[in-house]
Amino acid sequence: MADAIQTRYRVEGMDCASCAAKIDTAVRRMPGVEDVSVSVTAGTMTVRHGETSDLATIAKKVVGLGYSVSEIVGKDTANPAAGHQTACCGGHIHGSHAHPEHNHSGHDHSGHDHSVQAGNSGTEGLHGHDHAPSAGPWWAGRKGRLTILSGAALLTAYAIGHLVPSIAPYAFIAAMLIGLVPIARRAVMAALAGTPFSIEMLMTIAAIGAVIIDAGEEAAAVVFLFLVGELLEGVAAGKARQSIQSLAALMPKEALLEENGQTRAVPAESLAVGASILVRPGDRISADGIILSGESDIDEAPVTGESTPVRKGTDETVFAGTINGDGVLRVRVTAAAADNTIARVVRLVEEAQESKAPTERFIDRFSRYYTPAVVVVAALVAIIPPLAVGAAWGEWVYKGLAILLIGCPCALVISTPAAIAASLSAGARRGLLLKGGAVLETLGTISAVAFDKTGTLTEGRPKVTDIIGFDRSEPDVLSFAAALETGSSHPLAKAILGKATEEGLVLPAAAEAKALGGKGVTANIEGQPVFFGSPQAAGERVALSAAQMERITALNDEGKTVSVLIIGATLAGAIAMRDEPRADAKVGLKALKDVGIRTVMLTGDNRRTASAIGLQLGMEVRAELMPEDKQRIVGELKREGLVVAKVGDGINDAPALAAADIGIAMGGGTDVALETADAAVLHGRVGDVAEMIALSKRTMGNIRENITIALGLKAVFLVTTIIGVTGLWPAILADTGATVLVTINALRLLAPARSAG
Template identity: 40%
Template sequence: MSEKCCGSNEKGRLTRSDNHGSCDHKSDKPASCCSNGSVVAFPTAKTTHATSDESEKAEYRIHGMDCPSCAVTIEKRLNRLDDIHEVNVNYNTAKLHVSGSGVLSPGNVENEIQKLGYTAEPLNQNKHYRTYDVVGMDCGGCAKSIENHLNTISSVNDISVHFSTGKMKVAHENSVDDIISEVSKIGYKASLLTDGKKPAEKTHNTEGYGLITASGILIVLGFVGTYAGLPGIISIMLYAAAIIISGYKPVKSAYFAVKSRSLDMNVLMSVAAIGAALIGEWFEGATVVWLFTLGNSLQNRSIEQTRNSISDLMELAPSEAWIKAGSELVKKPAEDVSVGETIVIKPGDRIPLDGRIIQGETSVNQAPITGESIPVDKISGDTVYAGTINESGSLDVEVTKLVDDTTISKIIHLVEEAQEQKAPTEAFIDKFARVYTPIVFGLALAIIILPPLFGFGAWDEWVYKGLALLVVACPCALVISTPVAIVSAIGNAARNGVLIKGGTFLEKAGAIKSIAFDKTGTLTEGKPNVSEIEALTVSENELLSLAFTLEDYATHPIAQTIVDYAKEQGIQPKHGEWFQNITGKGVQATIDEHVHYAGNLKLFEEMDVPLEDIRTRVEDMQRRGKTVVIVGTEQAIIGIISVADTIRETAVEALNGLKHVGVNQLSMLTGDNEGTAKMISEQMNVNRYFAELLPEDKVEAIKTLQSEGHNVAMVGDGINDAPALATSDLGIAMGGAGTDTAMETADIVLMADNLEKLPFTVHLSKKALMIIKQNIWFALVVKFIALALIIPGWLTLWMAVLSDTGAAVIVILNALRLLKFNSMNSEN
């Protein structure tokens, strides 16, 4: 396996590698193991320097790393410096965290990294970020305008605005009120979020509807007045008033956008409306502004629904908890509860914090976390999660996680991060829009100036056509076509117990045609159970009693399985003595003055015990994937007990569901022998299986599937299957609700420990891709039709603005269908 190169981050997820340094892997696919065949866990380099309390800390983005050994090289280089106290390079995120004396000196760290052939970009140094909620953004251009405007302010050190989530993160030295004021100048409303959380009360962007109604009435009155014979000046005054009422905010926003060198929709619409008024088309100008304002309000209202899909999750966990203080119950804010305190949850209440039950039994509705519709029975010692519902009994729960560390808090954090990441399609559309808009803007100016300048018609005619082209130049419907669909799909998935880590993985899931499953713990329960009992010379209960006595002193997991089964059946052990483990073969003990044995076939063969047809039975059981324990003496076989892993109840149905949604290539990866693998694959109805695999062999199986032209997803537990998960095109982990590592490492996490949500996830992803394509094509077709109608003069200004804002509202409404999509009704 020397051609493979890999590594894993501190979370246990294998990182993806390419050709650099000591790595020999030449494909753009991730590799599976290091040159010595071992898995690399890192950060590997931990400095020996003492960390000073007064040391400076800095964070950098490293460009140029293409395999984990690059990260190790950087760590080693920086650790040699005397003024460096601690170095941590995360290959997956391409980030360097470093602390020491003087690390923030200009060029210090950057120069050292540059010597190694990489570049370092300082991040967030000496910056305190605040998070704001921004109301009024209805496309990515709005976010860009806010960024550009605030970047012109010297007291703002850094800013990022995310249209999808409606959030703005700013590192600034001036006051919060100053930031809110600056945002309001360009037509949006910002409010500070405490610790990045939503305000207790949701804000709805409903302001402005009265002004829209008033300006609409003025336009109607002016239109009626024109045909009623009133003096033209009266109609013009009514139209002008409508323009001022509806156009004040867009023009104000346009002014600051131009000032910060942005060319957004406010600029285009403002120029079109003012231009129309200047050439005497007052009705057209007023209609453009009114339709534009109305369209924006409808867009904002619709987009709020997608953003609320995640904010609703935040309200699931109660803000207060009942604390047990001696014999009394005291109500405290959830954020003030410490780890180790005991909280009391009454029947019907939501659980405020993650914890462990120390007293009580109940059923818990875990749907908010795992998407499971059936309540889960809980007893003392079981884990409960914040936001879930206590269905029946009263519980005493020991708190195990603070409010910010609960599973639901992590879900919200991960989903919001995912929504802020751009999918490949979204990134491409944004680039297209950045080129498209200035080109059409320049073309509009050329149409306005050149034809009349060279005598090809009147100025009014060509100015009007140019203004119509300006309106068409606004790419709002196209830019908004993808992010709203992605946010809606990710939000829907989160509410159904599926974490999709970003638009990239959503798109990948929709393109998956082949899925490989780890067998143990994924397709099967991962724990053995007694499957067959054959008593030959005694009763079944007597056989179990002997086996119970023998195996109770053994340490093998199979022995414990038999002991647990006997206890469940109410079987009592016999009195035994002189117990002895026989390494690799079984166990012996003296019971009723006779030596008894429990072990494998080899043990009894060496004692020359007559096996007759026993051997045939045992070999048949083994071929069917079972582990066989033989109970007997030196003279005869008393009976046979077989143990086997149990297939998950939901697995077969889930696999059939995957085939129904178009995933036709299903494979099973297992370390079991050929016979066992074949038997289970037939029961599971998978297309093919790969047997007798070591972890690195699973990687080869994934590569084999990829070499056959498949986009391959790997489903495992997120830890033991790390190499294969990393090599696959899409890593899917199960059981994230109980495993922080799985939540952090996989591309997609099924929060419940079963496969029933996998067909839903693939189907949702395919539906999202379909809607994204519909939106893009619809926006482009409408745009091209509008452009085609300009030349013959058939496109009026109000038709142009309707083609843009109307198309934007339609693509948003189309994307909102993903919020209500469910696997039971694929036509949603």
């Protein structure tokens, strides 16, 4: 559909895969709808549709299934609570419908007919879900109240049965109907929307059948246990949803804006790019930005998981949601509230949760055939023994009804998305952004990782590694060189000035400073001419001895850039610099090798420098490569039968990132890094690549456990039901119990894991 557009909704009340499946099926059948993606954990639905699609009718269809819905307008996607603010229980859309001609801004709703509200449409309580924000207590929601009412009715029926046995059957039927009526209404609405074999329909058939065969007491108990199971599913789903929503809660509500020499408090969401804000000690930083002045320890644990505060000063980057330590900072805002690192991570994780993994797609297809097959098997169990061998109808109909409940596919269907959603959320909290279940699955099969060098394996900026005093002391060499470089923005000059600041040196005054293109810089210091530049240019001024040249050559062989200092007519010393490996690079690469993953460096840098870094890190090196060469080598590795991940900065490595099975962007959450790759290591730790792969393996192991729980419990109860050991009560536990166990098992992935290496 050439003119297809995309609209996202916040959907309240979803808490299991069955909910998502009903919504998906119903909306997919609407006119003009091309595709639908529903995420239980994120509580969102994305619809691809034509320009003429009636979005109000789509919303009403979802409301008819018992959920509330609100459109996520513009960049509100970044705020998981946005839907809570605009949701109407009837699902009326308070906002733009993504059509220029249908804009509700400034629309007066005071006299508006809310005919699609749940209460007015006759659908109030239809799904039995709590439509209030998930932060409320379980007992305060509609689902909690219904469960409590059903339980109270069941206890009352038992009391009446004990006091007046003759009316006990009627008391249990009444207790059953309190819980069953909303379940049955949901079943009918789901069937009309295209999902006839829903858990609600199977539950309704089983309960009514139990009454018909004079098992009203069990029917009432089964309905109550079903509601308890659904309530537990909702609580578990809420915890999974909160794991990513809690990221958004890190954002402060207010910021101190500096304007015209004055400071005033403003809403953090109103900050514009380029604005200057003041961050006091102990305050949470309200926006992504660059430090204009000040120095402080920044606690980045809420965003990056780093246990130790990071010392940051002028020109360094800070993230929204992190906590300022002991200093006052002035920060220039670099991203609006809807586009800061936290907001983008939340938005991209929500979108990733709507993307189904291969395993999840397979189980979805399997369940489409599995559920009708269970209905057929249950019917055959109920009918064949009485017809074929004259067995008692009541006994075998009872067993058929139990099998109907045992066969419900909820636990099986949720086994994969629950684990994947938990992993995506857990990864995001540690700065590991994975764009969907397919990426998460593939990562666990990676057998080779190709790394870019500059900015990926290394810091991306040179550092002073060696200071050599030939005729003057090392502090003199550094202070004179720094005096010459004062005011320069060249990366090598910044490295020297940074080292001088670190050493606490007092720099001499430099006069008549002048840059010599391609050679170095000169100035007068303390009455003497001073030169600082390349060894070749220095050789034109003074003679370098064989020993001095040998020392400089040795440093060059280590991949270091060497500049020499001449004071007067004497070679005073030299300074060597190199873009050093990241602090965790060696440990991170070892973590990959320890699990049998091959590592290779692909870089456009010169062979000597690349080989020196490669030797230091203990990895294979391919150097002096063009972007197309990197792409070719990735292809060669794949042809060797390896599953290849490419780690780079997402810009000059784009061809190789695209060619790899998984492209991983390394960096601080830039737009390019987040948008171009399959995954992103937001906080620049090489060790996080190994952690990402380990997370994938833990997730796939969790999925296998979930499938075993789901199918294993069903198999056990199927056998015990047929041989007459268990009945309807254990049957419903086999379904809702397995669903709760699977969800709780998946939530274990939210717990912090031991870091790789």
